Amino acid sequence: MNDRILALFEESPDAYVSGAEISRRLGVSRTAIWKHIEELRSSGYTFEASPRKGYRLLSKPAKWQLTELLAGLKTKVLGRKVHLFDEVDSTQTIAHKLVASGAEEGTLVLAEMQTAGRGRMGRAWHSPAGKGIWMSLVLKPRIPVYFMPQLTLLCAVALCRAIGQTCAVDVGIKWPNDLLIGGKKISGILLESSGEDERLKYVIAGIGISANLLVEDYPEALRPIATSLAIASGSLISREKLVQTFLFEFEELYALYLEKGFAPIRLLWEAQSVTLHRPIRTMTPQGPIEGIAEGLDDSGALTVLTPAGERIKVFSGDIEL
Ligand code: BTN
Numbered sequence: 001m002n003d004r005i006l007a008l009f010e011e012s013p014d015a016y017v018s019g020a021e022i023s024r025r026l027g028v029s030r031t032a033i034w035k036h037i038e039e040l041r042s043s044g045y046t047f048e049a050s051p052r053k054g055y056r057l058l059s060k061p062a063k064w065q066l067t068e069l070l071a072g073l074k075t076k077v078l079g080r081k082v083h084l085f086d087e088v089d090s091t092q093t094i095a096h097k098l099v100a101s102g103a104e105e106g107t108l109v110l111a112e113m114q115t116a117g118r119g120r121m122g123r124a125w126h127s128p129a130g131k132g133i134w135m136s137l138v139l140k141p142r143i144p145v146y147f148m149p150q151l152t153l154l155c156a157v158a159l160c161r162a163i164g165q166t167c168a169v170d171v172g173i174k175w176p177n178d179l180l181i182g183g184k185k186i187s188g189i190l191l192e193s194s195g196e197d198e199r200l201k202y203v204i205a206g207i208g209i210s211a212n213l214l215v216e217d218y219p220e221a222l223r224p225i226a227t228s229l230a231i232a233s234g235s236l237i238s239r240e241k242l243v244q245t246f247l248f249e250f251e252e253l254y255a256l257y258l259e260k261g262f263a264p265i266r267l268l269w270e271a272q273s274v275t276l277h278r279p280i281r282t283m284t285p286q287g288p289i290e291g292i293a294e295g296l297d298d299s300g301a302l303t304v305l306t307p308a309g310e311r312i313k314v315f316s317g318d319i320e321l
Contacts, residue, residue, distance in 0.1 A: 009057040018054035044129035061130025069240040077106035079247040089116040095136035095204045107138040125208050133209040133239050140202050145195040149300035150262045152177045152191050153269045158253050160272045162246035169232045172274030175302045184227040186210050212236050266296050282319040
């Protein structure tokens with residue numbers, strides 16, 4: 001039915017098509033039409049709806065330009081092998097399966113849309129079609145399992161640098177790895193790993209970037225806390241260019257990290273952070289903690305100075321600024 005509705009709009013591009021006409025020509029109720037238009041919206045189509053004139057198709061979902069992406073790639077390893085999908089449950093799930101069948105370090109999974117995108121702490125990740133960058137990167141670092149938080153922080157720095165180079169926005173990192181513009185989230189990172197004898201076998205770095213979502217692409221509940229690069233900068237961004245830049249930045253920082261350890265990454269993270277030297281609040285298994293965020297320790301934990309003068313390390317969780 002969605003295809004038949006789209007065909008009606010194709011017949012008269014840029015024109016309004018009334019609900020009555022769609023209903024008459026396709027033999028379905030007005031409620032059913034509304035439901036299908038909503039489905040099309042969540043697949044990346046944008047419509048204008050006028051109570052008197054009907055619906056007008058404004059734009060179709062963007063499609064990844066894989067040839068363009070690969071042509072402009074400046075990395076040696078990362079993103080040299082890309083698996084692109086129209087729709088997946090989660091790029092993380094696909095990446096885990098690819099590793100099980102022998103995928104090499106640097107393999108990238110990209111999807112136009114995720115039906116069950118996952119975030120940290122069991123949350124869902126809103127991933128509509130053609131609007132964002134929903135990707136998972138396979139890494140095989142020779143480091144102990146307990147160094148994984150450092151890789152998360154490295155990923156946030158690479159992302160922050162890449163966004164800074166490709167969009168006119170002021171982006172900062174909220175500990176541990178949320179990217180914020182004006183206090184609203186534009187990107188999230190989820191690292192999943194498999195290890196053996198305290199060594200990492202592989203890591204899947206899942207990165208979600210809300211690139212070209214418009215306000216109406218977000219559910220009401222997310223609107224006060226989430227934004228996109230397009231909303232913040234006022235123009236649509238090239239997803240291909242951003243992925244190329246991110247992979248390049250990541251590869252450089254990853255090489256630095258594997259050679260020199262976490263110290264240089266930690267300095268870069270601290271420079272991009274919007275968390276440090278500010279009062280924060282967080283919930284830990286031992287109870288709530290409040291204090292001033294001072295910096296990162298060698299493992300990537302956040303050091304918080306409480307009003308009682310005690311220094312506490314926060315290893316995981318969410319913080320409120
Ligand atoms: C978070 O901030 O909670 C992390 C969000 C991570 C979302 C990305 S989108 C690509 C990859 N696939 C997923 O299912 N999740 C990650």
